[in-house]
Amino acid sequence: xxxxxxxxxxxxxxxxxxxxxxxxxxxxxxxxxxxxxxxxxxxxxxxxxxxxxxxxxxxxxxxxxxxxxxxxxxxxxxxxxxxxxxxxxxxxxxxxxxxxxxxxxxxxxxxxxxxxxxxxxxxxxxxxxxxxxxxxxxxxxxxxxxxxxxxxxxxxxxxxxxxxxxxxxxxxxxxxxxxxxxxxxxxxxxxxxxxxxxxxxxxxxxxxxxxxxxxxxxxxxxxxxxxxxxxxxxxxxxxxxxxxxxxxxxxxxxxxxx
Amino acid sequence: xxxxxxxxxxxxxxxxxxxxxxxxxxxxxxxxxxxxxxxxxxxxxxxxxxxxxxxxxxxxxxxxxxxxxxxxxxxxxxxxxxxxxxxxxxxxxxxxxxxxxxxxxxxxxxxxxxxxxxxxxxxxxxxxxxxxxxxxxxxxxxxxxxxxxxxxxxxxxxxxxxxxxxxxxxxxxxxxxxxxxxxxxxxxxxxxxxxxxxxxxxxxxxxxxxxxxxxxxxxxxxxxxxxxxxxxxxxxxxxxxxxxxxxxxxxxxxxxxxxxxxxxxxxxxxxxxxxxxxxxxxxxxxxxxxxxxxxxxxxxxxxxxxxxxxxxxxxxxxxxxxxxxxxxxxxxxxxxxxxxxxxxxxxxxxxxxxxxxxxxxxxxxxxxxxxxxxxxxxxxxxxxxxxxxxxxxxxxxxxxxxxxxxxxxxxxxxxxxxxxxxxxxxxxxxxxxxxxxxxxxxxxxxxxxxxxxxxxxxxxxxxxxxxxxxxxxxxxxxxxxxxxxxxxxxxxxxxxxxxxxxxxxxxxxxxxxxxxxxxxxxxxxxx
Ligand code: SF4
Ligand code: SF4
Ligand code: SF4
Ligand code: SF4
Numbered sequence: 001x002x003x004x005x006x007x008x009x010x011x012x013x014x015x016x017x018x019x020x021x022x023x024x025x026x027x028x029x030x031x032x033x034x035x036x037x038x039x040x041x042x043x044x045x046x047x048x049x050x051x052x053x054x055x056x057x058x059x060x061x062x063x064x065x066x067x068x069x070x071x072x073x074x075x076x077x078x079x080x081x082x083x084x085x086x087x088x089x090x091x092x093x094x095x096x097x098x099x100x101x102x103x104x105x106x107x108x109x110x111x112x113x114x115x116x117x118x119x120x121x122x123x124x125x126x127x128x129x130x131x132x133x134x135x136x137x138x139x140x141x142x143x144x145x146x147x148x149x150x151x152x153x154x155x156x157x158x159x160x161x162x163x164x165x166x167x168x169x170x171x172x173x174x175x176x177x178x179x180x181x182x183x184x185x186x187x188x189x190x191x192x193x194x195x196x197x198x199x200x201x202x203x204x205x206x207x208x209x210x211x212x213x214x215x216x217x218x219x220x221x222x223x224x225x226x227x228x229x230x231x232x233x234x235x236x237x238x239x240x241x242x243x244x245x246x247x248x249x250x251x252x253x254x255x256x257x258x
Numbered sequence: 259x260x261x262x263x264x265x266x267x268x269x270x271x272x273x274x275x276x277x278x279x280x281x282x283x284x285x286x287x288x289x290x291x292x293x294x295x296x297x298x299x300x301x302x303x304x305x306x307x308x309x310x311x312x313x314x315x316x317x318x319x320x321x322x323x324x325x326x327x328x329x330x331x332x333x334x335x336x337x338x339x340x341x342x343x344x345x346x347x348x349x350x351x352x353x354x355x356x357x358x359x360x361x362x363x364x365x366x367x368x369x370x371x372x373x374x375x376x377x378x379x380x381x382x383x384x385x386x387x388x389x390x391x392x393x394x395x396x397x398x399x400x401x402x403x404x405x406x407x408x409x410x411x412x413x414x415x416x417x418x419x420x421x422x423x424x425x426x427x428x429x430x431x432x433x434x435x436x437x438x439x440x441x442x443x444x445x446x447x448x449x450x451x452x453x454x455x456x457x458x459x460x461x462x463x464x465x466x467x468x469x470x471x472x473x474x475x476x477x478x479x480x481x482x483x484x485x486x487x488x489x490x491x492x493x494x495x496x497x498x499x500x501x502x503x504x505x506x507x508x509x510x511x512x513x514x515x516x517x518x519x520x521x522x523x524x525x526x527x528x529x530x531x532x533x534x535x536x537x538x539x540x541x542x543x544x545x546x547x548x549x550x551x552x553x554x555x556x557x558x559x560x561x562x563x564x565x566x567x568x569x570x571x572x573x574x575x576x577x578x579x580x581x582x583x584x585x586x587x588x589x590x591x592x593x594x595x596x597x598x599x600x601x602x603x604x605x606x607x608x609x610x611x612x613x614x615x616x617x618x619x620x621x622x623x624x625x626x627x628x629x630x631x632x633x634x635x636x637x638x639x640x641x642x643x644x645x646x647x648x649x650x651x652x653x654x655x656x657x658x659x660x661x662x663x664x665x666x667x668x669x670x671x672x673x674x675x676x677x678x679x680x681x682x683x684x685x686x687x688x689x690x691x692x693x694x695x696x697x698x699x700x701x702x703x704x705x706x707x708x709x710x711x712x713x714x715x716x717x718x719x720x721x722x723x724x725x726x727x728x729x730x731x732x733x734x735x736x737x738x739x740x741x742x743x744x745x746x747x748x749x750x751x752x753x754x755x756x757x758x759x760x761x762x763x764x765x766x767x768x769x770x771x772x773x774x775x776x777x778x779x780x781x782x783x784x785x
Pocket of ligand 1 (some may be wrong): 011022023025026055056077139140141142152153154155245
């Protein structure tokens with residue numbers, strides 16, 4: 001059954017255990033500059049604190065609720081769309097959606113065209129501009145853990161249950177139950193957005209105020225991207241060939257992909 | 259084939275598929291360009307097709323047991339965390355929730371702030387050193403380098419029996435004289451002892467207690483101590499209705515700070531605007547305390563907004579050790595030096611403030627004197643029922659003319675919470691209660707040296723024994739016998755709780771109940 005994660009925004013205390021767990025499990029590098037940023041700093045950044053080595057981030061939003069000022073912490077990462085635009089925009093199949101839910105990326109297939117980055121409706125993908133052999137980076141939803149019947153690294157450390165791993169269908173029902181129980185905003189973000197996503201968010205404060213892309217279409221996106229790709233088939237293939245050539249050149253004499 | 263760890267590295271950093279198929283990327287590319295490549299599926303990826311099952315493939319730096327951690331506000335004045343060192347072991351949650359009863363004792367969503375009493379016990383429990391005090395060493399070095407500034411420092415009772423550990427000495431070694439020498443060497447102009455204001459606290463707080471008991475002051479009994487800023491903040495958060503029970507006396511640190519910029523400045527004719535007041539504390543909550551807006555008495559008293567807060571910077575014992583090391587001072591070979599006069603003399607009663615039960619013992623000695631006009635009997639110099647590492651201790655002290663006075667001593671906030679709930683239910687037979695946030699009191703405060711082993715009562719007892727030893731050897735063992743205390747009342751303050759004393763040495767508290775929603779039920783603490 002397809003898995004998912006439910007993010008219950010009001011339950012998040014901003015401890016950032018999840019982002020540290022992501023770093024540890026995925027052996028992501030620490031960056032001095034990123035390390036010093038606060039959740040409030042990240043919320044003001046155009047990319048919400050997501051970088052090649054930061055696959056997930058906690059953002060703090062200071063809001064008004066019932067005349068009181070409140071703070072809400074929101075975890076950002078790849079949404080793992082049911083019908084991912086990145087997958088269909090990638091003609092070299094470096095992206096794929098696993099039946100378990102994760103949308104994964106394989107750099108060995110990537111030619112570096114970055115169509116995926118343009119296609120992603122949530123602006124999640126990051127390109128390693130500084131690397132000699134750059135690739136695209138994002139949350140992989142801990143695909144190896146998930147396939148092993150383990151939960152994602154981040155959910156395994158959340159001390160409050162703000163993020164819960166489970167079957168997407170069950171989580172969706174749970175989300176709706178919680179919306180009723182706690183009087184949350186009547187919307188499960190990710191139920192229909194971009195054709196549905198594996199990650200689901202519920203909140204007691206308006207999504208718009210926490211920089212969610214609430215205007216994203218509810219139609220699966222690939223239908224659009226395919227159209228776009230069709231209009232530029234020649235360019236696409238041309239680019240791919242050039243980049244593939246460059247790739248061979250760059251990797252000459254090296255153990256592939258090390 | 260690459261090693262297990264190597265595979266995972268490639269998997270996470272570079273390539274999911276390499277791990278799956280181990281094929282060179284280019285094959286994949288060419289296949290895929292022609293549309294014939296088979297994308298891997300998860301079960302091929304995991305364990306299938308002759309590959310190493312991934313349950314053995316956790317990355318090398320994934321800890322064996324993970325639990326998450328306490329939230330720490332980036333603005334927290336007392337503690338900071340280095341994410342890169344955190345191994346998500348959950349020890350900080352363990353101590354914060356179970357021993358201090360702070361974490362998890364609020365409802366979600368959080369309202370304005372992360373509830374934290376700044377006690378720093380999480381620092382002592384964190385096995386990887388990820389949590390530490392907010393480092394204020396540079397502010398002090400800067401002040402020391404400024405020739406126009408008089409830098410006055412005070413040292414808390416407990417730092418003298420902690421600091422030595424940072425230089426390889428046995429747990430509990432008393433390094434009082436060397437600490438003074440080191441501070442002078444670092445360039446501090448005047449070195450005072452917080453033991454002096456511990457004695458002063460006893461005079462003020464003792465007088466207040468007597469006034470409460472006689473009904474002269476319409477404040478409820480039991481009176482609770484207010485010298486621990488972690489405890490005070492805990493009351494402000496969770497028991498605002500018990501704020502009237504808190505003694506209005508400031509903590510010794512804040513009394514000393516206020517007097518440095520008034521009494522000392524006046525006596526020594528130093529411009530209070532040019533005094534930089536530093537305290538060396540075994541405590542991280544003191545960093546929070548000195549930033550409280552109320553702790554600005556000198557400026558108010560002198561009616562001069564250019565006078566900075568009573569205590570400008572608080573350094574923990576560990577930070578002082580870092581300063582000494584950075585300056586290249588050979589601590590072990592330093593001579594023993596004396597504190598400066600005026601506010602540098604403390605009694606045995608003052609020094610035991612540094613351990614659980616000490617404030618009570620000191621208070622009982624002087625309360626006896628204040629009530630009967632007689633010196634306390636020798637039995638009160640060794641009040642064993644309030645000594646030791648038990649979380650809740652009780653004693654009854656017979657004071658002629660008054661009868662048995664019941665007292666309670668508590669350390670560790672989870673213990674305090676239980677007793678406070680009992681008090682709210684109307685069950686508080688005590689006249690006076692001493693409460694310290696940290697288990698064992700300040701000697702194992704959040705700013706004390708981190709032992710190589712996790713916090714233990716063995717180390718706590720050794721440090722406490724050292725404090726009791728200093729007390730036992732002191733010539734003066736009652737706060738009211740301190741000659742500098744007599745002098746300050748004669749020359750400056752007139753009498754305990756005089757108008758001036760109220761102005762400089764007493765304070766008020768604020769309810770923090772609006773900053774969060776307390777946990778409604780006792781069950782299911784972990785959210
Ligand atoms: S699912 Fe895994 S990769 Fe994604 S954010 Fe969580 S820990 Fe990181
Ligand atoms: S671990 Fe849980 S509570 Fe902590 S920041 Fe992440 S989602 Fe929020
Ligand atoms: S005790 Fe230290 S290492 Fe363990 S979770 Fe807390 S901060 Fe991280
Ligand atoms: S300082 Fe004390 S209250 Fe604050 S997080 Fe650490 S243990 Fe909890």
